[in-house]
Amino acid sequence: MKQIIGFGTGALYKNLEGQNTVSREAIGLVRLSGCNAIEIYAGFASRLAGLEKLSKEHFYAFDYVSLHAPDDMNYDNSAHTKDVLEKISEAHKRIGFAAIVIHGLNIVDPVLLERFDLPYIIENVDYLKRGGKTLEDMRAIFSRFDRPMNLDVLHAYTLTQNNTVALAMAKEFKKRIKQVHLSGLRIQDIDRQHHFPIYETQQLDILESVPKSVPVIIESVFPKLASKHKLIEGLKKEYEYVREHLG
Numbered sequence: 354m355k356q357i358i359g360f361g362t363g364a365l366y367k368n369l370e371g372q373n374t375v376s377r378e379a380i381g382l383v384r385l386s387g388c389n390a391i392e393i394y395a396g397f398a399s400r401l402a403g404l405e406k407l408s409k410e411h412f413y414a415f416d417y418v419s420l421h422a423p424d425d426m427n428y429d430n431s432a433h434t435k436d437v438l439e440k441i442s443e444a445h446k447r448i449g450f451a452a453i454v455i456h457g458l459n460i461v462d463p464v465l466l467e468r469f470d471l472p473y474i475i476e477n478v479d480y481l482k483r484g485g486k487t488l489e490d491m492r493a494i495f496s497r498f499d500r501p502m503n504l505d506v507l508h509a510y511t512l513t514q515n516n517t518v519a520l521a522m523a524k525e526f527k528k529r530i531k532q533v534h535l536s537g538l539r540i541q542d543i544d545r546q547h548h549f550p551i552y553e554t555q556q557l558d559i560l561e562s563v564p565k566s567v568p569v570i571i572e573s574v575f576p577k578l579a580s581k582h583k584l585i586e587g588l589k590k591e592y593e594y595v596r597e598h599l600g
Contacts, residue, residue, distance in 0.1 A: 357417045357568035358596055359383065359390025360588065361534070364548070366394070367577045368584045375403030380411055382581065386588035390417035392454070392570040398423040398437055404444040412448065417568050419452040419532060420444070429461040438469045445471060451568070452532050454503045457494035458485025466498065474531050476503040477522065479547070480511040487512065488521055495529070502526050505534035506562040507548060507572070519562035533563050535595065536573040548574040550587060552594035560598045571595060 362379035366372045369379055374394040383391045391412065395401050401423065412418045422441060428434050441453065450472060457475045460466065466473065475494060478485045485494060486508065495502075504526065509519035523530065537554030540547050550573040551559065563569060573591055578584050 354566070355389065355416075356566075356596065356599060357390045358592065358599065359388040359392065359415065359417065359568075359570055360386060360592075361392040361394050361421060361570045361572045363392075363394030363396060363421065364536075364571060364573050364575060364588075365584065366574070368575060368581070373400070373403065375400045375407070377407070377411060380407075382584065382588070384414045385585050386592050388588075388592045389415060390419075390568055390570065391415050392419040392421055394421045396421060396424050398426050398433075401437065401440045401444075404440065404448075407444070408447050409449060417451050418448060419454060419568075419570065420448075420450045421454045424456045424459060427459050427461045428455065428463070428466055430464050434465050438465060438471070442469050442471060452501075452503070454532070454534075456485060457491060457498075458482055460494065460498055463498040473498075474501045474503040476505050476534065477508050478505070479508040488518065488525065491522065491526070495526075501531040502529040503532045503534060504530045504564070504567075505572075506559055507534065507536045507538055509562070510538060510556075510559055511547065516558045516562040519559075523562060523564050527564065530564055530567055533567050533569045534572050535559070535563060535569050536571060541574070541576060546574050548572050550575060550591050552591050557598070560595070563599060569595065569599065 537551030
C-alpha cells in the first residue's frame, strides 16, 4: 500500500503571494513536489473566505486532502464559532476532506462542534502554549471530545527536545491517531518559527516517532527563497527525504 505523504500549505507561507495558504497558488506548488497528499492551512479565520474559490477539481492530483481549521480562535457556543463551522461545512461538501484538524487547546465548549457532522481530528500543540500539549492534557481533551487524533511529532518534541513524549503519545493513542504532522526543529532567527525542513536538520529521532501506515503531512516551513523554482526544489528534496526514511 502506498504511503500517504504530502505537505500542509502552511509550509509555503513565506513564499506565497500575500502569504495566502488557502489558494490555488499554494495547491499548485504542493502538486509540483510530486507528493500524493495536501493539507490546506486555514489557521486564521479570516482566510476561510479562500475556501469558497476552491472545489474538488483543484485537488485532482492528490489521494488525500485535509484541512487545518483556524487556530486563532476558541471553539465554543458563540455566533463566531457557528459562522466558522458553517463555512468549513460548505467547503467540506464540495471538496470532501479526509480530516479537519483542530487544536485541542482551542476547544472550550464542544457543543457546536458536535452539531456539525465533520471529520474532526484533534492536534497536540507545542511547548509555548498554555495547555493541550502533554499526554495528560490530551487525555483530558479526549474525555470531553471523543475524536481521532492528529499527532504532531514536532510539537511533542519541543516539550523535552527528544522524542519521548511523541513515542508515548503514539503508544497510548495508537488506535486514535489518524494523521501525523511532521517537520524538523530549528529556530528561524527572523520570526522564531521552529518548524524547519527535516532534510536539512536530519533529526532521525523525530522521524522515528511517526506511526506506521498513517497519512503524514509535512509542516516544515521553508524560509523566504529567491524563486519559486528554489522552493519547488526544496519541496521535492523534503518529500523524497521523508519518503525514504518512512518507507
